[in-house]
Amino acid sequence: MTESFASFMARALHDPVLGYYANQIRAVGGSQGDFATSATLSPLLGQAIARWIKTSSVHSPDICDVIEIGAGNGMLMAEIQRCLGWWQRRCFRWHIVENSTILREQQKHRLGKSILWHDHLEQALTACRGHAWIYHNELLDAFPVRLIQYHEGRWHEVYVTEDSKGHKEQLQPLEMAPEKQSHFSAIAWQPPTANQRCELHESVYDWLNGWLPLWHSGSILSIDYGDVFPTLYHRRPRGTLRAYFMHQRLEGLEIYERPGRQDLTADINFTDFQQWMESAGLNCGWSGTQADFIHKHVRGASGPMVDPYGAGGAFKIFAHERMK
Numbered sequence: 001m002t003e004s005f006a007s008f009m010a011r012a013l014h015d016p017v018l019g020y021y022a023n024q025i026r027a028v029g030g031s032q033g034d035f036a037t038s039a040t041l042s043p044l045l046g047q048a049i050a051r052w053i054k055t056s057s058v059h060s061p062d063i064c065d066v067i068e069i070g071a072g073n074g075m076l077m078a079e080i081q082r083c084l085g086w087w088q089r090r091c092f093r094w095h096i097v098e099n100s101t102i103l104r105e106q107q108k109h110r111l112g113k114s115i116l117w118h119d120h121l122e123q124a125l126t127a128c129r130g131h132a133w134i135y136h137n138e139l140l141d142a143f144p145v146r147l148i149q150y151h152e153g154r155w156h157e158v159y160v161t162e163d164s165k166g167h168k169e170q171l172q173p174l175e176m177a178p179e180k181q182s183h184f185s186a187i188a189w190q191p192p193t194a195n196q197r198c199e200l201h202e203s204v205y206d207w208l209n210g211w212l213p214l215w216h217s218g219s220i221l222s223i224d225y226g227d228v229f230p231t232l233y234h235r236r237p238r239g240t241l242r243a244y245f246m247h248q249r250l251e252g253l254e255i256y257e258r259p260g261r262q263d264l265t266a267d268i269n270f271t272d273f274q275q276w277m278e279s280a281g282l283n284c285g286w287s288g289t290q291a292d293f294i295h296k297h298v299r300g301a302s303g304p305m306v307d308p309y310g311a312g313g314a315f316k317i318f319a320h321e322r323m324k
């Protein structure tokens, strides 16, 4: 069977039976997990987001719904609710959009029954009539990517064939409608290195275009690892794609080992992401590193989460606003 890398990654992560997130993941963080997130390593991010919700809702007190997309084991929302305290927590309706049955059970166990769970963001926004504070941490890096490689003077797409000996890659000329190509900065790039690889988050672009028309007011906080383009690919001729299995980072053909039993992920191209949000009419009210965001909201914060040369600098945060 031959399929595009994007199709392989979508199945490996989200196939309802065999997919890593959909049905195989044991835990996010801890010794049972394959990777840790900022939310599972420290309460600081939750404390900063709680402060962000508090400050935002002073200016728009009529927005009473909070939505987290892709909530992992629920630790981030639990910390946000703890920081807001009993009274303020009860001023909001809390929603989680989660497509993993296993993680949804863990969230229910941690957060109790007062949360409203949804399969899709469109459903959550309909329940809020389009007015909500929204946040997500390390969600977009779990979306499938189209994997492209510069070869003989033009971009090709990586396809994958599986046979009894394992997985083999092959290249086919990249095909994408001309009107869509302009939304992906890499396609117009002549890379300095032959055989440069890049990832296209076309699935994120399509996902945004599905729900953004249903969101009428509020702010969205997007937190992930990545960089602006082309800095993202400096000294990364093979791109940013990788797998995580038992806290080990795997690259090259190792990403095809254990499909459905290891995480697959790629950095976010924030140049593209910003352009998509702006062309949807959103205003970027704030952007910076995770370290900047935590320092802005949590007095006296210290440790790896705010280390500008570690996690504090690698993670970027964007706050986009939908004005009424």
Ligand SMILES: C[S@@+](CC[C@H](N)C(=O)[O-])C[C@H]1O[C@@H](n2cnc3c(N)ncnc32)[C@H](O)[C@@H]1O
Residues within 6 Å of the ligand: 021, 022, 028, 037, 038, 039, 040, 069, 070, 071, 072, 073, 076, 097, 098, 099, 100, 103, 136, 137, 138, 139, 142, 143
């Ligand atoms: C890398 S984990 C991050 C978990 C959590 N946000 C944290 O910081 O610990 C990605 C999360 O997003 C969820 N997810 C991935 N794709 C999703 C989608 N399209 N819609 C909703 N949830 C999704 C996964 O099931 C998982 O809960």
